[in-house]
Amino acid sequence: MCDICCDDDEGLQSFAMKCGHRYCVNCYRHYLTQKIREEGEAARIQCPAEGCSRIIDARSLDLLVTPELSGRYQELLNRTYVEDKDTLKWCPAPDCENAVECGIKKKELDKVVPTVACACGYRFCFGCILSDHQPAPCELVKRWLKKCADDSETANWISANTKECPKCNSTIEKNGGCNHMTCRKCKHEFCWMCMGLWSEHGTSWYNCNRFEEKSGTDARDAQAKSRVSLERYLHYYNRYANHEQSARLDKDMYTKTEKKMVQLQSASGMSWIEVQYLNSASQALQTCRQTLKWTYAFAFYLARNNLTEIFEDNQKDLELAVENLSEMFEKPIAELADSKLKVDIMDKTSYCNKRRLILLQDTAENLANGMSFKL
Amino acid sequence: MALPKRIVKETERLMSEPVPGISAVPHEDNLRYFDVEIHGPSGSPYEGEPPDNLRLRAANYMHTPFRGVFKLELFLTDDYPMVPPKIRFLTKIYHPNVDKLGRICLDVLKNNWSPALQIRTILLSIQALLGAPNPDDPLAADVAKDWKEDENRAIATAKEWTSKYAVPESK
Amino acid sequence: MGAKIPRNFRLLEELEKGEKGLGTEACSFGLADSSDMLMSDWNGTILGPPHSVFENRIYGLKMHCGEQYPDQPPTIQFIHKIILPCVEEADGKVIPSKLPCLANWKRENTMETILIELRRFMASSQCKKIPQPPEGTTYN
Numbered sequence: 140m141c142d143i144c145c146d147d148d149e150g151l152q153s154f155a156m157k158c159g160h161r162y163c164v165n166c167y168r169h170y171l172t173q174k175i176r177e178e179g180e181a182a183r184i185q186c187p188a189e190g191c192s193r194i195i196d197a198r199s200l201d202l203l204v205t206p207e208l209s210g211r212y213q214e215l216l217n218r219t220y221v222e223d224k225d226t227l228k229w230c231p232a233p234d235c236e237n238a239v240e241c242g243i244k245k246k247e248l249d250k251v252v253p254t255v256a257c258a259c260g261y262r263f264c265f266g267c268i269l270s271d272h273q274p275a276p277c278e279l280v281k282r283w284l285k286k287c288a289d290d291s292e293t294a295n296w297i298s299a300n301t302k303e304c305p306k307c308n309s310t311i312e313k314n315g316g317c318n319h320m321t322c323r324k325c326k327h328e329f330c331w332m333c334m335g336l337w338s339e340h341g342t343s344w345y346n347c348n349r350f351e352e353k354s355g356t357d358a359r360d361a362q363a364k365s366r367v368s369l370e371r372y373l374h375y376y377n378r379y380a381n382h383e384q385s386a387r388l389d390k391d392m393y394t395k396t397e398k399k400m401v402q403l404q405s406a407s408g409m410s411w412i413e414v415q416y417l418n419s420a421s422q423a424l425q426t427c428r429q430t431l432k433w434t435y436a437f438a439f440y441l442a443r444n445n446l447t448e449i450f451e452d453n454q455k456d457l458e459l460a461v462e463n464l465s466e467m468f469e470k471p472i473a474e475l476a477d478s479k480l481k482v483d484i485m486d487k488t489s490y491c492n493k494r495r496l497i498l499l500q501d502t503a504e505n506l507a508n509g510m511s512f513k514l
Numbered sequence: 515m516a517l518p519k520r521i522v523k524e525t526e527r528l529m530s531e532p533v534p535g536i537s538a539v540p541h542e543d544n545l546r547y548f549d550v551e552i553h554g555p556s557g558s559p560y561e562g563e564p565p566d567n568l569r570l571r572a573a574n575y576m577h578t579p580f581r582g583v584f585k586l587e588l589f590l591t592d593d594y595p596m597v598p599p600k601i602r603f604l605t606k607i608y609h610p611n612v613d614k615l616g617r618i619c620l621d622v623l624k625n626n627w628s629p630a631l632q633i634r635t636i637l638l639s640i641q642a643l644l645g646a647p648n649p650d651d652p653l654a655a656d657v658a659k660d661w662k663e664d665e666n667r668a669i670a671t672a673k674e675w676t677s678k679y680a681v682p683e684s685k
Numbered sequence: 686m687g688a689k690i691p692r693n694f695r696l697l698e699e700l701e702k703g704e705k706g707l708g709t710e711a712c713s714f715g716l717a718d719s720s721d722m723l724m725s726d727w728n729g730t731i732l733g734p735p736h737s738v739f740e741n742r743i744y745g746l747k748m749h750c751g752e753q754y755p756d757q758p759p760t761i762q763f764i765h766k767i768i769l770p771c772v773e774e775a776d777g778k779v780i781p782s783k784l785p786c787l788a789n790w791k792r793e794n795t796m797e798t799i800l801i802e803l804r805r806f807m808a809s810s811q812c813k814k815i816p817q818p819p820e821g822t823t824y825n
Contacts, residue, residue, distance in 0.1 A: 143595055143629045145523040160630075170629055173596040189628040189635075546688045589694045592687040600694050604722065614720035615697070 141166055143187065156199055160188035167203050171195070175208055181215035231268050232261035241265040248277050250507050271429055274502035275437040282514065283436040287376065303362075305334050334362075375439040382432035396421040399472065407476040416481060420468050420488045427461045427495050434498070442511040450505075453498040460491045517545050521590060524633050536637045538588065546590040550601070552637060554582035554680065555645040559672035560607070562680060582680035586616075586640070588633065598627040599636060608668075608675040610649040610658035618643070619653035689792075692754050696724040699795050712800035714748070725750055727759075727796060731804045737813035739767075742820050746803075748796055758790040761799060766818040771806065777824040779803070 140147040141163035155161035162170075170187050174180045184200075186193040197216070201209055221227045221238045225245075230237045235257060243253040243265055252273045253265040262271040264280075272280045303309065304320075306327035320337075321328050328337035400414040434454045441447055464487040467480065474480055502510075525545070528538050535553035540546070554560025562582030585604040591597060601623065603616030611619045622631060622639050652658030661668040690698070703714050711734070717726035727748040733739025745764035751757060763777035771783035781787040786794055786802045806812060 143520065144518065145520040162629075166629065169596050173593065177597075187629045189630045191628075541691075544689055544691060547691045587691070587693060589691055590688065591690070600697075602693070602697070606722065614722075615700075615724065616722055617697070 143170075154199070154203060156186060156193055156195065158186055158188070158191050158193040160186050160191055160193075162187055164203065171200060171204050171212075172208060175204075175212050175215065179215060181212050182219045228265060228268065230257040230259060230261055231263055231270075232257060232259055235259045235261060239265065250276075250509070252276055252503070252506070272433045273430055273499050274506070275433045276506065279437065279440055279512065279514075280433070283379075283439065286372075305329055372439065375435045379432050379435040382428045382435070385428045399475070402472050403475055406472055409476075416485050416488070417468070417475075420464060420484050423488045423491045424461065424465055424468065427457060427491050430495050430499065431458055431461060437502070440512045440514060442513050444511070446505055446510065450498075450502065453494070453501055457491070457494040457498055460487065460494050463487055464491055520595060521546065528634060533634055533638060536634070536641060538633060538637065546594075548588040548590075548633070550586040550588050550637060552584045552586060552641050552644070554584065554676060555641055558645045559669045560584070560609075560644045560676050560680065563677050582676040583682045584644075584680050588637075590633075595629040595631075598623045598631075599633060601636065601640070606675060606679040608657060608672040609644065610647050610652045610654055610661050611643055613653045617653065619651060692750075692752070693724065695755055696750060699797070700724070702797070711804060712797060714796050714800060717747070729761075729796065729800050731800055731807070734804055734808035734813070737808050738815060738817050739807050739813070742817075746800070748799075750796075755792050755794070758787045758794070759796060759799070761787075761803075762824075764823055766822045766824060768815050768817055769806065769812055771803075775824075 141151065141153065141161075143162050143166035146163055146165075152164040153161050154164050154167050167187070171184065174184045182194070184195045185191060186195065197212075200212060204212070221229060226242055227238050227240055230239055237257050237259060239255050239257050241253055241255050243251060245266075247253075248266045252275070254262060254271050254273050255265045256262045263269065264272055264277060266277040267280065269277075269280065275283070304322040304325060304327055306329075307322060307325035309322060309324040320330070329335060330337055396417050400411075400417050403409060403414050403417070404411065431454070434450075434457075438447075438450070438454070441450065464484070467484050467487060470480065525540055535555075536551070538548045538550045540548050554562055560582045583605075584607060586601060587604055589600045591600065601618060603612055603618065605616075607616070613619075618640065620639060620643055622628075622636060647661065649658040649661040657668070660671070699714075700716060711732045712729065714727055714729040716724060717728050727750065729746040729748055731744045731746065733742040733744065742765075744767060747762045747764060748759045750759045758781060761779040763772055763779070765777075767777065768774065771780050772778065773780060779787065781790075784799070784802065784806065786798055
């Protein structure tokens, strides 16, 4: 008799693994269907007996279930296989079902940016699964993204554009001519100009001439510092955001390119092969902008030394080349048909790609040798 | 709808060889739905009060069992026994692994369920849970907290609730 | 047809669905008293459908599941004042005969079914322009 369904028909087909717990084939099939279909299990399905930890192997499974369920099982098995293995990752591109292999170790991530390209064409970082962020290492990317998302930057802005009461730190905006400020919250009286105590001022109410007073310098220093750090951040952020925005337009650009290629074919009589240079140019623009974008996050954290200058030169060269190519690429169809422009675009495309590689090689080398960052 | 053989057999056995301190009776109009009674294990805070106490309060309690009796309900879904039975307390109980609505946190009712387990084994596990509360795997977070902070006080509350709510119906 | 799920387990299922937020965002519901072992009284909310007079308003409802639930439908009552053909003007009670899912009640219907249908009703062309009492006013 089967202990699960209590069936005791003659000729009841039953099955048991080496552990000897025998159940009818029907119950086994139900059990496996429940585990695979409803609970999404595969590699860890145990014998149905209570407390028996014997795992059901693939061969037993194939004997028991329909090919369809077998397929689902295999799929789940693959998924766990990839998820359990450090050297395998699923390609994060939408609808891509590939897994990519890479032997990078976690502790190497501060020295290497393990960028991989899936067979589907999508390039991503094996370390953090974000889209390609060379030359910046993962940790730096994480910090940068957090910084940009954080409200702390808003707070920075407020402190740069308003002043805080030197006593209770409430935010204060000046809305009259007199420098005599009285904090609405704590009633602290101070001078707007020098941030010092009002009682030290005597009667010079409209012209603060006590700029060097100690109580004022400290408060002013703190505010100035915050302003400088904000300006520095905004410098890098604006450039980063600009390239990101351009990267976001990549898709539009690609479709535009395709259209352009068709128009060009009919306008100039060029063949499909002959207009592929526009596609290459578009690809180069997208890839280079992606890299440029991350060079600004990278530069934000880079400690100043003689290597910084080389890096900034590389960055400048690439940026100039990209903007040049971009300009040519946007030219109207009539001009694009000119064979001289075609040669120029092809030259610029390969130049951009070359500059990008040089920049990446240089930074990768320095990264491996231990670059210093201000985190 | 025909009742699967497995359920018929389990029900028959529950009737013919009842487990001491546990009863499970199917509803007449729904044979997958059981009324369950579990007596609190002796020595546990769910044991209930001794008969002398009861006699003082009301004479007609004389012949009733003097332990705490907890009512539960149990339902076997279509997928039973591939999935565990659904079960919950109907009697209020102060226990770290039972929540305010009577839902039970017990491994064999979740990931450690095996189709080879039965209604009787599950009810025995629940009875054992009454004897050995596990505040480290709580369902009722507030009760578990009390249990960890002051076990004696928590046990006193559990006893109090038992004598207040887990009383057998007077008949 | 499979096993007939008893009232309490059916209500627990609905509660878990509500707790996990598996339902649609525009309607939500939960137990009025989280320690009520009978699970009779429930609170529901409906977010007023867009492009209607109800837009951006939040309507609270009381739902009562009797002993015969889900063989019998629950009773539904609006907390916030609303003018709808299927709602009593005096006290906000939903008139079962005027809401199809209550009039033709099926065991498979849930409280969520009702809330969604009420919301759809509010968005219908016959209701979406009916002038409404001020936002936030309630029946006493």
